[in-house]
Each structure stands twice: as structure tokens, then as C-alpha cells.
Amino acid sequence: MIIFPILIVISIVLYVYYKVAIVKSDDGLTQHYFNAKSRICLGSFVFFFAINQYLFYLTRVSLIIGIIFILLGGYQMYYGLKESKHYRNEWKRLNPSE
Known part of the structure; x- marks a missing residue:
């Protein structure tokens, strides 16, 4: 299962x-x-990380x-997606020409 360590490294690099x-x-x-x-x-x-450790x-x-980490990670992703969508729409509203 080499896919999960690759996804872990990519996500931590993007976080930084x-x-x-x-x-x-x-x-x-x-x-x-x-x-x-x-x-x-x-x-x-x-x-x-939770999936990989299990x-x-x-x-x-x-x-x-x-399971606890999956729930916490899922909550962070959901809240981040919701926030990201809000700020992207706000940026488009303030900068209509771009």
C-alpha cells in the first residue's frame, strides 16, 4: 500500500x-x-494517516x-472546503475583471 504514504507526504508538503x-x-x-x-x-x-496506521x-x-482521526480529518476537510469556497466567491465578487 504505497499510495497512502505518497498521499500523506503530498498533503503535508502542500500544508507547509x-x-x-x-x-x-x-x-x-x-x-x-x-x-x-x-x-x-x-x-x-x-x-x-489514520487509514495508513490501521x-x-x-x-x-x-x-x-x-476512526477518531478519520472523523477529525474529515471535519477539517469539510470545513476547509466550505471556507475555501466562501473566500473564492468573495474574491470573485471583489475582483470581477480578473
Whole structure:
């Protein structure tokens, strides 16, 4: 199952990328948008990490902890997607020419 470690590494790299982009940006709306994107990446990291750990150990304890992490990761991804959509629409409203 090499796919889950690859997804974990990609999501953590994108999380760091968006966090650095927040620091580089001066616009508040862009910072909120990048923060929402980083929340999606953090949620996917936790989600895929939970699946990977359960598949690695296959114990009842890892299943319980994995379910908790899957719920937390799913919540972060959902909230990040919702936030990202809101700030993207807000940016389009404020910048109709672009």
C-alpha cells in the first residue's frame, strides 16, 4: 500500500506550502483563502494517516484511534472546503475583471 504514504507526504508538503504562502501574502482575503486550503491539506493528512496506521497495525486500538482521526480529518476537510469556497466567491465578487 504505497499510495497512502505518497498521499500523506503530498498533503503535508502542500500544508507547509500554504502556510508559507500566508506569511508572504499581504492581502487579508488571500490569507484567509490560503488558510482554508491549508486546512484541507491538514485534514487530508490526518485522514490518510489514520487509514495508513490501521492498515499497518490491524488492531482494535488502531481501529478506534483511526476512526477518531478519520472523523477529525474529515471535519477539517469539510470545513476547509466550505471556507475555501466562501473566500473564492468573495474574491470573485471583489475582483470581477480578473
